[in-house]
Amino acid sequence: MNKNIVYSLVAVAGIILAGAMILKQNTHDQVDSNVKKPIMVDGKIPPQLSDLFADREQGPHQKYIDEKSCLACHKLEITIPGVGLVPKIPHEFRPDCVSCHFLPSRIM
Known part of the structure; x- marks a missing residue:
C-alpha cells in the first residue's frame, strides 16, 4: 500500500476515535447533571429520611x-x-423538605 494512504487511514481513525471519546464524555456529563447532589445545611449534609414502612x-x-x-x-x-x-425538626422550618433531604423512593 501507498504510505500516504496508510497515514491518511491512521489520521482518519484517530479523528474518529477522538470524536467518539468526546461524545462519550459529553453524554456522561449530561447524565451526572441530572443526579441530585447533596447540599449543605448548617454545615452538614442533611440525613436521608428513613423508610418507615417498607411494605x-x-x-x-x-x-x-x-x-x-x-x-x-x-x-x-x-x-x-x-x-x-x-424527632422535632432540628433546624428552622423550610417549606420543601425534599430540597435538602432525600426520600427513600428517590435514591438511585
Whole structure:
C-alpha cells in the first residue's frame, strides 16, 4: 500500500476515535447533571429520611406531599406506636423538605 494512504487511514481513525471519546464524555456529563447532589445545611449534609414502612409504597417519607404532612409528625417531638420517637425538626422550618433531604423512593 501507498504510505500516504496508510497515514491518511491512521489520521482518519484517530479523528474518529477522538470524536467518539468526546461524545462519550459529553453524554456522561449530561447524565451526572441530572443526579441530585447533596447540599449543605448548617454545615452538614442533611440525613436521608428513613423508610418507615417498607411494605407501603404510599407511606410516610415515600413522596413529598406538602409541609403540613411533614409537620403532622415533626412539629413537636412525639412517640408514635410501632414507629418510635419522632424527632422535632432540628433546624428552622423550610417549606420543601425534599430540597435538602432525600426520600427513600428517590435514591438511585
